[in-house]
Amino acid sequence: MLKDVALKHRMILGGVAAVLVPFLLAGTIVYVLLSGSLMEMTRERSVRMAMDMAALIDANLMQEIKLASSIAADPTVVRASRSGDYRHVQAKLEALYKRIGRPFFTLFVLDRKGIVRVDAQFPRQMGVNLSDRDYFLRAREGKTSVTGPVPARGPSTPGDPIVIVSAPIREDNEFHGVVCIPFDPNFLGAIVSQVRTGKTGYAYLVNSEGLVLAHPKKEYVLRVRLQDHPGTEEIYKLVQAGRTGTASYYSGGARKVVGLTTMQLTGWTVAFAQNRDEVMAPVNRILWIMLVSGILFLIMTITTIVIVSSRLSSPVQRLLERMKKMTEHSTEIILQIGTDRKIAFANPAFERITGTRPEEVIGTEPDFANPHNIPPDVIWDSLNSGTPWSGRVSLRAIDGSPVTLDVMVMPLRNSNGTVEGYLEIGRDVTKEL
Numbered sequence: 001m002l003k004d005v006a007l008k009h010r011m012i013l014g015g016v017a018a019v020l021v022p023f024l025l026a027g028t029i030v031y032v033l034l035s036g037s038l039m040e041m042t043r044e045r046s047v048r049m050a051m052d053m054a055a056l057i058d059a060n061l062m063q064e065i066k067l068a069s070s071i072a073a074d075p076t077v078v079r080a081s082r083s084g085d086y087r088h089v090q091a092k093l094e095a096l097y098k099r100i101g102r103p104f105f106t107l108f109v110l111d112r113k114g115i116v117r118v119d120a121q122f123p124r125q126m127g128v129n130l131s132d133r134d135y136f137l138r139a140r141e142g143k144t145s146v147t148g149p150v151p152a153r154g155p156s157t158p159g160d161p162i163v164i165v166s167a168p169i170r171e172d173n174e175f176h177g178v179v180c181i182p183f184d185p186n187f188l189g190a191i192v193s194q195v196r197t198g199k200t201g202y203a204y205l206v207n208s209e210g211l212v213l214a215h216p217k218k219e220y221v222l223r224v225r226l227q228d229h230p231g232t233e234e235i236y237k238l239v240q241a242g243r244t245g246t247a248s249y250y251s252g253g254a255r256k257v258v259g260l261t262t263m264q265l266t267g268w269t270v271a272f273a274q275n276r277d278e279v280m281a282p283v284n285r286i287l288w289i290m291l292v293s294g295i296l297f298l299i300m301t302i303t304t305i306v307i308v309s310s311r312l313s314s315p316v317q318r319l320l321e322r323m324k325k326m327t328e329h330s331t332e333i334i335l336q337i338g339t340d341r342k343i344a345f346a347n348p349a350f351e352r353i354t355g356t357r358p359e360e361v362i363g364t365e366p367d368f369a370n371p372h373n374i375p376p377d378v379i380w381d382s383l384n385s386g387t388p389w390s391g392r393v394s395l396r397a398i399d400g401s402p403v404t405l406d407v408m409v410m411p412l413r414n415s416n417g418t419v420e421g422y423l424e425i426g427r428d429v430t431k432e433l
Contacts, residue, residue: 030290034283034388034410039257041390042279043246046259048372049195049272051244053203054263057191061146061165061265064181068167069144071096072179077109081169081176086117093120105162109169110136110178117177128153139168139178146266149185149213149222161185161222188214189221192270198406199432200254201274208267210236235260239269248276282390282408285332285425333405333426339419341365341380353405353428355398366409366424369394383411383422392429404430 071077071093080089086109093107097120106121114131130136130153138145148163162182169177192203192214205214210226226232226239234247235258244261251273258273328348336345343366346358368376370393382389388410395403405426411419 031283031287034286034408035280037388038279038283038390042257042274043259045372046257046272046274047244047246047261048259049197049201049203050259050261050270053192053195053272054261054270056194057188057205057268057270058263058265060187060191064165064183065144065146065167067100068165068179068181071107072167072169077179078169078171078176080118081109081111082171084111084117090118090120093118097121105182105184108180108182110139110180112140112175112177114178133164135164135166135180136178139166140175142168142170142175144168148183152182163188185213185222189218192216195272197272197274198278198429199275200256200278201272203270203272206239206269206271208239208242208269210239213268235271242267242269282406282425282427285427286408286410289425331427333407333424333428335366335424335426337366337409337422337424339421344421353397354395354403367393367395379409383409384419386411386413386419393426402430403428 074092076092077089080086089109093109097107106119106125108116108120108122108125109118110130111117114129114133114136116125116128116130119125133147133150135145135147138147144165144167146163146165149161150164152160152162163185165181165183167179168175169179188205192205193216195201195203202216204212204216204220206212206226211222212220212224212226213222215221215224226236229251231250235249238245238247238260239262242262246257246259248255248257250256255276256273257276257279258271260269260271262269330347330349333349333353334345334347335343335350338344342363343361346361348358350361351357368374368379370391372391374391379389388408390406390408393405393407395405397403406429407424407426409422409424412421412423414420
């Protein structure tokens, strides 16, 4: 029983409890707060990335809409569509196609009945009836549009999926025909593949029916539908509603966080997804550091109680040396920052990654330059309010080469809740980009 336990052992048990209980409580609170903040930031970033990608696709499609509209407004094209004599238009479109060299199949013109009258690349297509196509019906109502993917019709590329940009040919509010530019849907994949974050972050594109139009995994394109995969119900509801928002789902054995937005021009939905495990990696690293620190502190506490004062200095010194070595041999940059925003301590990893000696950055402000151009004052305001900040910052090594760090910055509070400084932990992800 406890009464029979020696005083020294009682002191040890009391010391262990005094360390473990606050540590576990603080670790739980820190994990909940940091993970919540990090997930909120990730959701906002995912939506922002999806919106940026939607704007990029819209900008590309708008260039083709302008091209189709300019051809439809050409006097030669208007006269030919009105008279039915397309000889000059055929020569004009063939020359235009050779000059601009854009990645589309061809340029073709439909008459007012939806019959192909001109084709810059495939003369065999002339005479094909496309009057039932959505883009023809919209053009007859006076609307420019982007539709598809739809299977190609005609002898040149039968069944191949194409995206069609179309513009009506009109004069004095009278409909005479349609100018059409068909694309290979693979150009959408080339656009979305430009955006990657970390090891698992990627963008993809689906239409209003949930069909995948562009994806890093090409085997998904035009073959996979969201509603056919269990766990994507939340995403599919957002797609059908045409809403901007966030959701989560399982894919490939990993839980993903996704931000979505709908393109006004086409009704397609752009999504940006990332594995939750990768999102939470900074928090897990901080918890690991806290765990190691807690264990070391626990060892120091037990040592202080057990060892008499005459023999105390040697063990404590060894523990301090261990902590110092852990900091020195850490592969991640660790910075201690004061309330004056000046660096007070930098570990050796700073020099190994940037080439700059730690003593050279003492007294300087940490560099928060980031790919999303978030002003440093905004980051400091967040930290001063007690909210951790994580993201990627861009530095320059001493030799001028770029260095990208995945960082987490935490405010450090005293017992009164006042921020007394900040801790920054950064991992070199330059080679992951």
